Amino acid sequence: MRRHWWKILAVLIILGTLLGGMLSPLYPGIESVKPGRTDAGEMIVLQIRGYNTHFDASDDLPRVWLKLDEENALGATQVMARNARELRASFYIPKSFPGDQGVTALSLVIDNARDGTSVLPSAVFVRHGQEKSEAELLLWKKDPVVHLNTRAFFGFPYRNILVETIRNTYFHIPMWFGMILLFAGSVYFSYRYMKTQHPDDDLRSISLVQAGVLFGVMGLVTGMIWAKYTWGKFWSWDIKQNVSAITLLIYFALLVLRSSFEDEQRRARLSAGYNIFAFVLMIPLIFVVPRLTDSLHPGNGGNPALGGEDMDNTMRMIFYPAIIGWTLLGVWIAQLNYRFFKAKDRLTN
């Protein structure tokens, strides 16, 4: 049992991330606001739709602001909850704005005790003129955004397009981490084969490659399903989709290469050489090329990367263990594969 602790660890971690990742709720968020634009000096009634919110709790009517920047914000003149998810907030938009004339985006801030604070950036666009009146400008300072509630429960951030699919972070991304690590492991054994010429090293290397290819395929599939729900199409010729498909092609070619040689020693030597060569070419492909063009993925083309707003500390608590768990599972798969090859060898010879 002592030798198998890491397998138990892998299963426990994956079970934990499945439970934690699937069962934790999303934090309350703001789904939509209507109307999205108005003119300065008007009264508007915003119809706000929340997600996972509890607007209608009797003792806990939300406070609502339209925020311009850290110093300037408007409080709602009247707030009325229609049900748990629908809220009406009335605002008077002052004639005068602190900045120059033009169109300014205001963020919507909602706060109540149970849900904590939710923010929708650029919720309402206001067109305003040059007029500067002291009395109107003072309205911006009257209701500062203060005494906000903090969230006391475990959850994941609400993102407008992602919504519940944000949980796929714990499955899609660990696949790619696992794939790279498994391929790196196989390169190590290929290198060792070149040193020792020991057939076991070749089998270890190819077992790891096969497990890595499995992870790559799963990463592609989970990514395609995710893309269907967020970008609208399974395949949108995004640069990262392309390079990962090419990576898989390269490794499929390795598997074809192995099947076209009968002689074991020659097969082992050539596949070790190609494996290292492929890994060397894969590094610029996966780590450099995607950074040069725009991508729909986070981290490219102006989207925030991991560690931006899409990944907060509660998510990290699941995400990092998930990487470890899935990689350990991949090693386990590779090990079973290796033992299968060994058993087959012994039966045929």
Place this chain on the structure above:
Amino acid sequence: MLSFSEIAALIRKEILVEFREKYALGGILLYVATSVFIVMIAFGELAPATWNLIFWILFLFASINAVLKSFVRESEKRYLFYYTLTHPVNLLFSKVIYNTGLLMIIGLLLSAALVFIAGNPIESADIFLLAVVMGSFSLSLTFTFISSIAIKADNSATLMAILGFPLTIPIFINLIDLSSVALGLTMDSSITDEVTILGSIELLLIGAGMILFPFLWRS
């Protein structure tokens, strides 16, 4: 182990063999002429974007054939003879340099044929030339290495395509970007990114080839 005189001698031997067995080079030139002719029948005058694409596709197939031919035409016994004479790295470099020259000639002939038949969209010839030179060098590196693996199998041409094509995609992404700049297809005219990546890919390939080729060659 690295000996320039041996590399030079090996390159001279390659050129001699090439001229004695003219069918290999002749076959490739015929391929270039035929494929350009087919393109002309299909398209007539080519738009710059299509020109770019057609050029690189024809170049890819011509180069994969050319490099493989330079390996297949000599028997395995003769390679054993070379192995006793010189270090494999010298053999690799001589092949790579010779193939780079061959691919550069093919690339220039191909572009000349396309310009002659389908119009000349090239706006900055120097960048296009740079793309052809860098493309020849990196494809020659990749294909020389791959064909040293592929010739060990019976179905070497198929295996060459399966192993080589996916590996050339990162190279082609940058080559097509580079020649798009040369053809005036893109707004941004900076080529530093592409040249840096191609250069680093080439360095990686040289490094990997130097380490792996001697080992693969032993069989």
